[in-house]
Amino acid sequence: MMAVSADRPPAVPPLRTLAPAAAALVAGLALARNLAGIEGTGKELALSALLGIAFGAVLQRSRFCFYCVTRDFLDRRDARGLLGILAALATGTLGYHLLFGAFLPDPSGGRLPPGAHIGPVSWVLAAGATSFGLGMALSGSCISAHLYRIGEGSLASPLALLGAAGGFVLGFLSWNGLYLGTLQAAPVVWLPASLGYAGSAAAQIGLIAIATVLLARAHRAPPAAAGPQAWWARRWPAHVGGILVGFIGVLSYLRLGPLGVTAELGSLARTAASGAAWFPLRLEGLDGFAGCATAVKETLWSQNGAFVAGLVLGAFGAALSGGDFRPRLPGAAEALRALLGGLLMGWGAMVALGCTVGTLLSGIMAAALSGWVFAVFLALGTFLGWLLRKRRGW
Numbered sequence: 001m002m003a004v005s006a007d008r009p010p011a012v013p014p015l016r017t018l019a020p021a022a023a024a025l026v027a028g029l030a031l032a033r034n035l036a037g038i039e040g041t042g043k044e045l046a047l048s049a050l051l052g053i054a055f056g057a058v059l060q061r062s063r064f065c066f067y068c069v070t071r072d073f074l075d076r077r078d079a080r081g082l083l084g085i086l087a088a089l090a091t092g093t094l095g096y097h098l099l100f101g102a103f104l105p106d107p108s109g110g111r112l113p114p115g116a117h118i119g120p121v122s123w124v125l126a127a128g129a130t131s132f133g134l135g136m137a138l139s140g141s142c143i144s145a146h147l148y149r150i151g152e153g154s155l156a157s158p159l160a161l162l163g164a165a166g167g168f169v170l171g172f173l174s175w176n177g178l179y180l181g182t183l184q185a186a187p188v189v190w191l192p193a194s195l196g197y198a199g200s201a202a203a204q205i206g207l208i209a210i211a212t213v214l215l216a217r218a219h220r221a222p223p224a225a226a227g228p229q230a231w232w233a234r235r236w237p238a239h240v241g242g243i244l245v246g247f248i249g250v251l252s253y254l255r256l257g258p259l260g261v262t263a264e265l266g267s268l269a270r271t272a273a274s275g276a277a278w279f280p281l282r283l284e285g286l287d288g289f290a291g292c293a294t295a296v297k298e299t300l301w302s303q304n305g306a307f308v309a310g311l312v313l314g315a316f317g318a319a320l321s322g323g324d325f326r327p328r329l330p331g332a333a334e335a336l337r338a339l340l341g342g343l344l345m346g347w348g349a350m351v352a353l354g355c356t357v358g359t360l361l362s363g364i365m366a367a368a369l370s371g372w373v374f375a376v377f378l379a380l381g382t383f384l385g386w387l388l389r390k391r392r393g394w
Contacts, residue, residue, distance in 0.1 A: 009230035017232070017321060024317030028053045028310060035306055044256060048303040052310025055248050055259070056148050059311070060318040062241020064088075065145035066356045067136045069238070070382050079219035083212060084238025090208050091246025092365030097201045099254055100192065100366075107192035107200075115257045118368035119289060119353045120186035124178050125370055129377035132348030132355060136378075137385020138394075139163070139341025140334075142356045143349065144261045146342075147308060151315025153327035159335050160342035161265065167346020168269035168294070172283060178351060179284045189369035200367045207372075233322050249365055256303060258366065260358030261311070262349045263304040266294035269346070289353055337394060341385075348381075 069081020
């Protein structure tokens, strides 16, 4: 009989790891089942919850956090996470273009694909993306990563989301002036309308390929992990996470709509503030935009709310299974940074009509120029925030 090394991890997860993770999965499935019973929209709500569970699990296991992977590259030239984001964009670009061809055979007719996150391009988008990137760096994660970190037991992430809700309110207060002064006349650019589907897909894949080569050349392999690690506790390779994120994005667009995580948070903020005398009764033109646009809530559940609830549950189950559930109280400085960063992210997401998932991922997959512009200025804001934290020792 072959001897088993004392350092070798067991072949199957221990019951103390498996049972809580299975319980979280059952809770998620029970949520979807209950949502399916809601008259009218039940099936869509249930599917949203299931997609959220899958999305949360993939984000958690592959550490698909825009700020974390950017920091890895800036600090250590570890480009694996950024390459994972490019893998998601490439997968989504190909999938979206295939779907667009079925929904809208002629892209040159002046119509936009239904529901796709294609927004106006102006200085407002650039300012919103820069604010979002700066807030993401200060708070330590983007909004989607804060949601999956709640599943890991992060107690700073709820503060960041609370700050983001406040930022949305600031965005609503500034919206009418920005819309009437700039956004209503800003161009909405969809690349297939001028390049065709083949040209648009080729242009996007070409840009992604160039970025991939540049990052791969700058990459420095990190030191190998010390000792063997159980398979269920290992992080998924970033490119695997990216491909799965792209696939979930395409499936979501096919059955429900583009991925996004801020509409429910913004809607809650808009609903809470809408009764105040200082809040504008009418937000000009907002409801006419596709994207993570917000609305006053009239029912308990929305598709985006079900998706976000599923995301947190999926991340919770994945964190339990991988031994990543580690609740920790933030210090005063960290709590303040989370609130301030959330405030900047909320304002940025509101005026940019989405965040790293809605405007960047779903927007670029849909070949929207707004997605690319958001990505460029997000990178600028993130770099400034990273630099500020380095110099201040935060």
